[in-house]
Amino acid sequence: METKKVKEYVKKRYGEIAEADRSSCSSGCCSSSSCCSSPPKHVAWKVGYSPDDIESVPEESVSGLGCGNPVALASLKEGETVLDLGSGGGMDAFLAAKKVGPTGKVIGVDMTKEMLKKAKAIASEHGYENVEFRLGEIESLPVEDETVDVVISNCVVNLAPDKLKVFQEAYRVLKPNGKLMVSDLVTQGELPDYVRNSFEAWAGCIAGALERSDYLNKIADAGFQNVKVVSQKPYTIEVSLELRGKIVSIQVEAHKT
16 A cells, blocks of 8 residues: 555544544544543553553543553663654553653654644643653654664554654664554555455554564564564454454564664
8 A cells, every 4th residue: 555645544543532522533543432432541461551550641642542651561661762653642651751750761753643642732731841742753753863762662563654764763762772662553464455454444554554474574674673572362352353463562672783
């Protein structure tokens, strides 16, 4: 599918999600109708967030999107600078902000103006002084070279048509000895053509998902070392029976030497 059209559709879809109130039903990444079938915090529990995680961030930042909890596995330390790729409403950024403390910093990057507006408003309202949100695409990050200690992302890389470029950008902004920790969806087996060619399936994090080995190879091709899957499980939230067993949620760790 044409890259430009995919990006335009995904951006539009997530703009709608950001502006939708809780009475609305908006299809979104990795839990395509979660606002209708289950409260966002219940979806967050299912994908790996603890009740304490959810209670420790502003309720309006918990959107029920994602397929894992990269902050929990990132072993963040006080004073570190963290970059969240595709930060959305800011939940992971706010969790990371607690870990790095007032001497640390969290930068969230998102290509959707509506999501950015929402995250900034939440940060301002709740007094997050060590969190900054920037408008930009994850294939071309508005971040300087070698300024970040840890890059995290939650079910967003699969939305990018050029995943190698995403990982190259993550490598560029990381300091030497920096770490990448991403949660994402990958495939095991071929997906039907009608899924691969569906804009809705792209926005739902399915159509753009790579084969597991291909995904890991792209991280290595970007220059990362010690690429390893630290967690893997079948992904079944809002996945059709036809695709059950073919969609897998993984959490990957890799290092820049």
